[in-house]
Amino acid sequence: MTPILLTLLLAAGPVKPFAITVVDEQTGRGVPLIELRTTNHLRSVTDSNGVVAFDEPSLMDADVYFSITGHGYEFPKDGFGFRGQKLRPVAGGSATLKVKRLNIAERLYRITGDGVYADSLKVGRDVPFRNPGKNAQVLGCDSVVMTPYRGQLFWIWGDTTRAAYPLGNFHTTAATSSLPNPDRGLEFTYFTDGKGFVKGIAPMPGKGPTWVESLVTLPGKDGRERLWASFVKVEGLKAYARGLAVFDDEKQVFEKAAELPLDAPALPKGHAFRHGEYLYFGHPFPLVRVPATEAAFTDLKQYEAFTAQQEWRKGQAAEAHAPLRDRATDKAVRMHNGSVNWNAYRKKWVLIGNQAWGKPSNLGEVWYAEADAPTGPWGDAVKIVTHDRMDFYNPKHHAALDRDGGRFIYFEGTYTNTFSGNPDATPRYEYNQVMYRLDLADERLYRK
DSSP: OOHHHHHHHHHHOSOOOEEEEEEETTTOOBOSSEEEEETTOOEEEOOTTSEEEEOOGGGTTSOEEEEEEETTEEOOBOTTSOBEEEEOOOTTOEEEEEEEEOSSSEEEEEOSSSOTTHHHHHTTOOOSSSSOSOSTTOOEEOOEEEEEETTEEEEEEOSEEOSSOSOOBOSOEEEEEOSOOTTTOOOOEEOBOSSSSBOOSOOOSSSSOEEEEEEEEEEOTTSOEEEEEEEEEEETTEEEEEEEEEEETTTTEEEEEEEEOTTOSSOOOSEEEEETTEEEEESSSEEEEEESSHHHHTOGGGOEEEOTTSOEEETSOOOOOOOEEETTTOOEEOEEEEEEEEETTTTEEEEEEEESSOSSOSSOOEEEEEESSTTOOOOEEEEEEOOSSOEEEEEEEOGGGOBGGGTEEEEEEEEESTTTSOOOOOTTTTTEEEEEEEETTOGGGSOO
16 A cells, blocks of 8 residues: 555545445354454454444555354355355445354354454444443353343353453352343343442352352342352362352352351252252253252251152252263263253253364363253254354253243353364454354254
């Protein structure tokens, strides 16, 4: 670019972006996390509306080829085997590209982090929230636990990054939301530190981060609902202490209520749900339970484990489940983590879990299975989400968001390159939560 041309461009002001929208050919909905890359490797990633705001001055008003890729989605090949499209970006113009969904589950939007709809705002598209930009200065955060609490949804995430410094919040991030339309998106009210950033809502004593593993509501002595959690203190990725905490609504923090021995045979770990008079804990399978009272929840002697004899027993460790089996190949599928919930539409217990050391991603392959009882047996499983050398771990099915009598279920997980072996982090999406929707009427989920 010549000095004269550069001067003219600067004098003319910013280039109005060219809007590229990538949609699911099956639904017409915009697809997030689709990458468009030019032949000189300028990289753009669609926002939660499936929009890219392209405004590269040197490539406007010229033919530009974009390669198009996306985890679980596919753009058709041309005669040379390239998957992409030639466009001519012009200021204020637009183009729509269609991709084929290979995943059974549908990617809906990014949940956490800044700029969830950044590109849409740049091109003047409608967005679902009043304040869709900053999200309490959160740039990324780790795995989710959530439960309905006093008429709202109470959300907790782990280690959280920010813009101001490489170290962020390591004592748990939390927010509340109304009961939303999960197809449209989630708008949070975060608990903040008074300076605009999220505060550590579980500042448990000891070195290292605090990770909340289970979140439950139980009736207090006055009959009013109270919020409880199990937590671990970690150094590196290893837990050195465990405990229970209860939420103080006035202080808006969790306070330590009890310590738990690391070697206890049965502990509250993983996502919790209530079934009958018991709380069940899944890690990823619900093989530990306790009566759903505060007295029992805080007394490890009341915890029971499901044994190889198909019995619930106190003072014993749970027996590991046999691996799931891939329905298509009959190969073993070892679960890393996930959640289990009752589904009214299927009249089954359904499991959403990610595979340990799967392919093509170490921790990014997500599976669906179902059973007649919360303890299984789970039978065969069907892959519903895949990633190309990226992680999507600790998926959580949010049963509180189920729609149409449970036909549509929604789950989120942590998208990151941390354990993937892939050094190439995805801008904005790295270390953030992404929501998927699964239609349980899809015949691909079941054996014919």
